[in-house]
Amino acid sequence: MGTTRKITLAAVAAALGVSTLAACGSGGSGGSSASGDGAKSKDVTLVSHDSFAASPAVLKEFTKETGYTVHVIKSGDAGEAVNKAVLTKGSPQGDVFFGVDNTLLSRALDNGLFTPYKAKGLDQVEPAAQLDKDKNRVTPIDTGDLCVNYDKKYFADRKLAPPASFDDLIKPQYKNLLVTENVATSSPGLGFLLGTVARYGDDGWQDYWKKLTANGVRVVDSWEQAYNEDFSGSAGGKKAKADRPLVVSYASSPPAEVVYAEPRPAQAPTGVATGTCFRQIEFAGLLDGAKNEAGGKALIDFMISKEFQADMPLNMFVDPVVRGVKLPDVFTEFGASVDKPWTVTPDRIAAGREQWIQSWTSLVVK
Incomplete structure (x- = not known):
């Protein structure tokens, strides 16, 4: 959304x-x-x-x-x-x-x-x-659900397991692989930040982002740029010769890749790190x-x-959001099921959002 x-x-x-x-x-x-x-x-x-x-x-x-x-x-x-x-x-x-x-x-x-x-x-x-x-x-x-998506082919070719959690993203094997969106200009970027606040708390999220920055995270202004230009797993990314196999996107992005592929593939080219999802x-x-x-x-x-x-x-x-509306088969077949997404209450977001954005900007945007 x-x-x-x-x-x-x-x-x-x-x-x-x-x-x-x-x-x-x-x-x-x-x-x-x-x-x-x-x-x-x-x-x-x-x-x-x-x-x-x-x-x-x-x-x-x-x-x-x-x-x-x-x-x-x-x-x-x-x-x-x-x-x-x-x-x-x-x-x-x-x-x-x-x-x-x-x-x-x-x-x-x-x-x-x-x-x-x-x-x-x-x-x-x-x-x-x-x-x-x-x-x-x-x-x-x-x-x-806002989640890190990964390029399946990239990781399969290197026999490297894709990341599954926030903790994984700061490991050396994933250095220079992730692109995310600016939290001040993009709601997916802000959702990803809030996921880290939910995971590490007010006392730990800044330290996490210092480690993520040291591990080579790339920040761009919008979801469109991150997903369609920088992410190697997307249809747009393949055309743009993108160099990042990890991107902050959605749990529903893999079904989208299937729906718009010509010809339709037997499986989605992208996957979801379900431990990174924010509702x-x-x-x-x-x-x-x-x-x-x-x-x-x-x-x-x-x-x-x-x-x-x-x-x-x-x-x-x-x-x-309406009860009784059935999801299309392509969603249930190719989408990721996120049983326990990270969440932050509206009151907590209201109280902390502007300070979180300012702190994140001073830490990450050079």
């Missing part, structure tokens, strides 16, 4: 998401806009990160059911998108924001980005995902100052419908 959930696939998947949404949102001149005479707007605008994607047929079904046409504005990585939303507070770019996750949630809530709304169907959403259930400023939409939850909220509140509420309701939830896994490679 993003994110998380973002979110989690090779460059060709990102391109697919952009093109399909552009087609769905191209009818702007056909719908009426809100005006002083009280005319009902037929357009509803969703602001999100670059990894948002949905099937055209599903968005058309929303239009059929409600009369609203969805337009999508993509605003970069999840962290960048949230920052832009904060800067436009009160005069938002759209009606609904999707893609703020539990790593950044308090930043959005503390800045008053959202108008409270209790979505229809919220009772079907897993209780563990409802981190703002008392105030309903945001609605859970999906979950995902991400992505939310949507009605933006304060939205021009079309009614359309925004209808869109949030639709995003937790079983139809939209069932569409998400093969478009954004995230897990549904």
Whole structure:
């Protein structure tokens, strides 16, 4: 999502998401806009990160059911998108924001980005995902696990076991192999940092990052760069002659590699170090100052419908939050099962995030 959930696939998947949404949102001149005479707007605008994607047929079904046409504005990585939303507070770019996750949630809530709304169907959403259930400023939409992914061929060729845990990543045999994202600009990067905070605590995570830095970790600005350009196991990385066989990505990235491969392989080319996973939850909220509140509420309701939830896994490679929605076979066959992800409570994230980011930056970014 993003994110998380973002979110989690090779460059060709990102391109697919952009093109399909552009087609769905191209009818702007056909719908009426809100005006002083009280005319009902037929357009509803969703602001999100670059990894948002949905099937055209599903968005058309929303239009059929409600009369609203969805337009999508993509605003970069999840962290960048949230920052832009904060800067436009009160005069938002759209009606609904999707893609703020539990790593950044308090930043959005503390800045008053959202108008409270209790979505229809919220009772079907897993209780563990409802981190703002008392105030309903945001609605859970999906979950995902941020994890280190590895290039299976790289490790098989060298007869080297891939890392399985945070502890493994600082061992000499994995020196200069990992690429991760900047925690100040990327939600996957921040999630990875929070995983180390959960693992080593306030007294130990900085020492861990000193060791990881000494072991040659590379830091880049975004997930797209890390996964598609630097990671040797991805479809994009192979084309770019990437040199890092370890990357911070998602537990659902291996199914994405299978889905978009031509021809489809018998097994995923990448694997997941399940001991490094941090649980991400992505939310949507009605933006304060939205021009079309009614359309925004209808869109949030639709995003937790079983139809939209069932569409998400093969478009954004995230897990549904609504009970009873089945995952595609490719997820269960090729995805990693993360039974005990690392987590940090929202209150602890709110209290510590900015200091953690500052400390991490002084330690890691030269």
